[in-house]
Amino acid sequence: xxxxxxxxxxxxxxxxxxxxxxxxxxxxxxxxxxxxxxxxxxxxxxxxxxxxxxxxxxxxxxxxxxxxxxxxxxxxxxxxxxxxxxxxxxxxxxxxxxxxxxxxx
Numbered sequence: 252x253x254x255x256x257x258x259x260x261x262x263x264x265x266x267x268x269x270x271x272x273x274x275x276x277x278x279x280x281x282x283x284x285x286x287x288x289x290x291x292x293x294x295x296x297x298x299x300x301x302x303x304x305x306x307x308x309x310x311x312x313x314x315x316x317x318x319x320x321x322x323x324x325x326x327x328x329x330x331x332x333x334x335x336x337x338x339x340x341x342x343x344x345x346x347x348x349x350x351x352x353x354x355x356x
Contacts, residue, residue, distance in 0.1 A: 261354040268347040272340060279336040283329055290325045294318050 301314040 257354070261351065264350060264354060265347065268343065268350065272343045272347070275343065276336065276340060279332065279339070283332045283336075286332075287325065287329065290321065294321055 298314060298318065301310055305311075305314075
């Protein structure tokens, strides 16, 4: 009876940790997507403003350079977020392994 209870508890903890890890991953993905969407909207709004109020070709070139720089910055930030996500998920997996080892003992 005790052995069955321990097995059920171990299974429950494993499933709970797996779900927590999946939720964390989805949350981080949603955050990255939201930031990308906001950045895209911001770039589009600036493009419209520059084209409407600053039709000078020099300003358009300046805007294009600025837009390219912002996109590069966003890509770097997305890579940083992906690295953070990977680290967080590995930490969670390690915690799960430690807990499983403790429960199995």
